[in-house]
Amino acid sequence: MTTSSPSLLEALAAQTQATANLIRVCLALEWTVFSRSMMSVVTIAFFYLVYLIFTLRNVRQPLTVWEKLGKPVIKPFRPWVYSFLLGKSDPYANSIDMRVSTLSRGFCTAIMRDRHRNRNPFKSIHATALATFAETVGGLALMSQFKRRDRAILVSLSVKYLKKARGLLTASSEYTLEKDLTGSHEIQTEVIIKDRMLDTVAKMTLNWKIDVQES
Structure with a gap:
């Protein structure tokens, strides 16, 4: 019992650490996708706005x-x-x-x-x-x-x-x-x-x- 308890705690700690790392990776990946999507939308909007101003000016x-x-x-x-x-x-x-x-x-x-x-x-x-x-x-x-x-x-x-x-x-x-x-x-x-x-x-x-x- 004294031998298995530390092993169980170590396994639980390792699992918790792995889960936390996985969550951080997922959040980082999701933020990267979100930020890239937002940058794409902003870039498209900017160039479309410039196009509209140029075509509508007269x-x-x-x-x-x-x-x-x-x-x-x-x-x-x-x-x-x-x-x-x-x-x-x-x-x-x-x-x-x-x-x-x-x-x-x-x-x-x-x-x-x-x-x-x-x-x-x-x-x-x-x-x-x-x-x-x-x-x-x-x-x-x-x-x-x-x-x-x-x-x-x-x-x-x-x-x-x-x-x-x-x-x-x-x-x-x-x-x-x-x-x-x-x-x-x-x-x-x-x-x-x-x-x-x-x-x-x-x-x-x-x-x-x-x-x-x-x-």
Whole structure:
């Protein structure tokens, strides 16, 4: 009994050590496979993102660009990439820190952060920044319905400033073009800007001249 007990304990210790070593090897192998898989996904996503930016940089249809950036691997980066591409086609939009959050046919919402560069002497967001924000959102909502050869130009606008704008702002615009509309027309769209408390801080009315081509 005195001889077999140490042998049994030694065998148990050896078995435990072997099991621990096996678990470490399995974990190391699994981590290696996982890390390699993640690196592959990141690499593919990066090159695909570069490809999309290159191919979409001159596309004039905002909804097409938005939908192209909706692929599963790219979608988490869509607001930033879309903002970058928007800044290339509309450089003045880079003067405000805005991100499109929703874009569908005839509808757009976006957010604008409260940055020091957007502020006025009264410690609120400058009226011009609000106007730029609203004009951009209204334009995206309208042009999301356009075909490749359709055009729109802003001819006038009016803004009602209802409250000092501070903090994160959300702008939304919705407009549906008449079905089978063709030719030159003047239309009016509206953009509402709200703050974190869902209070309306500004309303903008945009008057557009549009030229819609036949399908």
